[in-house]
Amino acid sequence: MQWTDEEPDAADLPNLLAHKDWAKDRVDEIDQVGRIVQNTVDGIGSAWVGEAAAAWKSGVSEIIEVLSQCKYEYQSLEAALGPLHSGLSSLRSSMDGVRQVEMAWGFTLQEHQGIAEQRASWLIVNDPASRGHSLETVPTIGCYPDDTPDIQRARIDLLAARDMVTTAEKVLAEAQAEREEGVRKRRTLDSDASAALAAAQAAMPKTLPAGIGDGSGVIPVSFGLSLIRKTLAGLSNQQLRDLFGKPGAGGDLAKIFAGKLPAPGDSVPGLGPAVVAALAALVNAPATLDRREKLTVLFAAISPEDASRLALLFPGLGNIDGVPFTARYDANRINVAAALKSRQDNQGVLDQIVKNAQAKLNQAQKNYESGLTTPIKVDNNPYGPASNVNPYLVLLQQAKEALTEAQNAASENFKLSNMSGDPKNWGTYWKYLNELTPTYAIGADGKPALGPDGNYQQQVGHQILVFSDEGPGAVAEVWGNVNTAKQIGVAVPGTTTTMSTFPGASNDQAKTFMDKAFKDKRFDQSMISWAGGEFPQKIPFVEGAGPTPPKSAGDPSYANDLGQRLYRFNDALAAQAPGAKIAVGGHSYGGSVVGEAEQLGMEADRVLFIESAGTGPGVHGIYDYPHANTTKYYQMTAPGDPIFYSQLSGVHGEGPTFDPGITPLETGFLDDTNRPGSGLVQGVDAHGGVFTKGSTAWKNMYGFYTNQQIEAKAAYSFQLTSPGYQPPLIDVGTDQPYAATHTEQEWQITQNAQNTR
Template sequence: MTEPGLAEVLTWRPEALTELADAWDGAAARLQAQADTVDDAMAGSSGVFTGSAADAARHAIGPTAAGLRRMCQALILAAAEARDAAGVIGHARDRVLAVVSDARSAGCRVADDATVAPPAEPSAALVIVSGGSDSVARALLDQRAAELTRALQGALSALGAADADAARAIDTAFNAASAAPAAVRPAAAAADPVAGWPKMSQDSIAGQIAAMSESQRRHLIEQWPDEVGNTDGVPWQMRVAANRINIADAILDEHRKIDVPEEVKLRAAMARTLYPADAERLWVTLHVDPALRAATVAAYDRGARRLIEYYETLLADVPDPVDRDRWVPRQILSFDPGRESLIELSGDLDRARAVAVIVPGLNTTFDGSADDVATARRFVAGSGGDVAMISYLGGHFPTGPLLAGVVDAADPRYALQMAPRLVAFSEDVERQAGALPVTYLGHSYGGSILGTAERLGLTADRVVYVEAAGAGVGVHDPSDWHDRNPGVVRFSMTAPGDPIALVQGIPFGPHGADPDEMPGVIQLQTGRRLTGAPMAGPRAHSDVMNEPSDAWHNILAVIRGDREHIRVMG
């Protein structure tokens, strides 16, 4: 690695990387439009252009169109790397400039090789501070110059490393697009290696992948990213890599929506009207009122742009929960917008001594999961990295403001739909976590999802029902739970005054029994807030998971298996 010279660094504009990223995003959208045109042209010619020449033409154009789409993905992924680099390089350059400023304000001379020379003469004030000794003052200046030299050279070295890392990351994104596809033929595999996955066990899928070479696994990720990124049994490193491609494709899909003709956008607005007569009047108005037409088109585009911005955050690096000065890629284990599935791992699984899975509740949304991820990251940080956390959004959750949300949360179908997926995922977690203990946290409606999953055969070491709506659909007695780990230990936590208590365990209720009253379930104390006040009342419903209070530390102690610090109800 060649470190940049100081004069060169002073001319750098890290924000130019952000501008380049925007240009690459635009290029990806335009290139995708051309690829779509090629595909449409070939599809449209199938009925009029036949024979061996037509077949040869379609066979020849196939790899070209596929290459165009790989380049679109590469541009999106490279843009994400460039945005990350803009932040990291900008921060590193600011450190260099700060040392230079300190040196110059002290009257030191700064050379391009990052050596700092002391002033030719010590100031009168320094001589006085040095007891009137000119030699002592000069020695102090020499010492300070040496310190500044070390600091400046260290800052330049860090900047050079950040620059080199960014270059490698961007090169990797583009190299994936230009790499020639490799044949995937693991033992006993069909031409389509993922075709049998829906009917295969997770162990069989894992075994099939284990038989592949590294190049075959890379090809599997590139050719079938949706299946690889969202199938239990696939190694998590592969799922993370595949889901970066899936997120890039989702960004391209939203660009495609923006690029459709205005007439298509106007018809989409009409589709939301209730009656044909209203739709007809709206259609006429849109064509005679330019302002309304423009507003309708802008509203259509706004939704797509909002999703693009959100998906870009999923591709962006985030601060390491344990070392905020270090940035790490996000680890997305499932990304399926159609099913509203988003599963993310926070922390370092190789370093962790325990794993936890958080199942959130009411008003959790696919594109509004930042709070749930932040909750997971706080547990990782609070454990010093001893805990790896997974935020689990396995489908559509009940949503709605105030009373409407409460009414929607009374519907058990969300739990019934998501619980089987959670059961399957728990098998994958057990495989990936190895000997690490795994704890599941079901918060609010998530408690019903978790309890229903236990009824269907979840695999867990510890389970915590946190301010839970219930013990699970159809769960009225501990015998209704069928966790595959017979030694599972169950806990519950409900803060005094949490309105959730009004729906817990009501007769014939949709979410089963009150977990706080189930035999064998250990009740956890909620204790006090940071202010010293009791953790109680409506706000406690969410605060037990987010405020670093007694309740939060109690939950963390359960996750860590720290029996000495687990506080239970007397």
């Protein structure tokens, strides 16, 4: 910024400070990149040898040299801008003082010069002793016995004014000297900064590795990701998987890459620039079925290995519909590793927040107890008219709520990130990366593939198809091989589903059915547990929640959002496994989610509403579903399950129990092999009790997902325990969709007739 001798402190200090901080951030970034590059080298180790290894190490050496040069450049820049900013800030402070002095004393000088001139002029006219004098020489001292009182006062005023003018001129002269010193300081600051900036410019690398920057030699504002990606470019997919999987270092690396999508100008060795450019354009566009279709075409033209490589270098692909599922597993391992590391790093902070909240509660409790013995009269208190109340009651309650909130946050974080102790107690994210899970693979002999221990083959980690740790999170898990499956079940859980409770739902509502199918040699089966967004966390009127608590299952907006996501997900699933029959089951609130997806046009072979809140917001009957004539609909609602009241309310659309187009299935007995001796699945506990393994309800869900025989609901509950009762059976594979050709009026007539029977 230009400056003058009058304004030697002229400068854009905020902009200068921003540039200094920018340089410091680049230094910090380079340090981080350097650590990760070194961790990468250490992670590869010395086992990799040969020409490819030598070429890779040469490329890494080049990058390390660039990092060293860049770091020196930015350190030099920070070293130049730091003293310049502090020096100019000090100069600004000094010049502000000078300007204040000049303004105040300049006014004083002008004022008293005027007074002196006025008094001297008056004396020249009215004082005989002053006649013939100039304004500057009019006498003010001496003995003049003939002076009148007016002349005496004029002489005194003139003397005081001349003294003040002298003082002001002296102060202003000192201010001018300080201004001149400021000019000298500014020249010195500029000279020193110019030399430091020249050194910084000289330190800039004359050339950068290919793929870094735009070819101009100018280092991008944030070049770390490009440098690291270049470091990784020479590694195989398996080497990349191993790197990202290493505790600690792998998490640091994952945190930099997590969620990243290809951008224009990115390159991937072995893939043409046109492919990467087309991919970048698509994945940064809005999520639509058209985008999914174009991505499916794009990935069909490249190999699975190249698809996985893209996913490993751009893990944001893990949540993009249209990307091959196996590639998404690779991407989401990185996203999970990043979330795990972030949560581990944050656990100490959350624990400290709990300690602070506990200390505040302890103090609030003491204050409250003191208030019990010394009540204070409070006017305008929230509890009514003025009265003797304990003023600390509200603060105590707030402190309790703050502690509960802090404890819940710390507990949830620990449940997701714990890496120690019994594997059963591992955190969810650590399990996703390290827990042994069955592959459900089939060998060349058509029999289940076995591991070294002679048991079913296992793999390290889970197949995570959707993953986000942002906000309430999102997750979906695949059991089995979708690419070879002929029957695919999609299970959608309900209220209170979170990232930490999802594994239980995934096991109960998907994995147990997959295990049974594999045992039954139904090797064409795959199961998916899907929780692709935020679910409500409270149930109206339960645990004092009230009729409309925050995040309530009585709010259909969650179903609207989740239904949209499920609709798009199902479209991607159908494209990934063409020819497979897809069965979608929604439990509780998940039933409303499934209904919303159906209303949007989701195509499934069959749908099951399991203890469902409804058939979807705004749905009056299955005639509202675009594919009702080609989809088979079933429902199960156990006797005494309070979800029945949700179905009656209509908040989540028509209750599946009342829809004649939806076939009711039996929930039956807790142990279907011991009927009628076993107890019935009924009452409040039946809402989750339907997933009791071996129950009639569980067997019906298994038959639904695997396209087998299921049991229709008895006309009357007492028939279940009647001797010789033969339950009505339905073969899902040959069952036909209900002829949903009614008008809404005809449907209502049919429904009314059904309800009066």
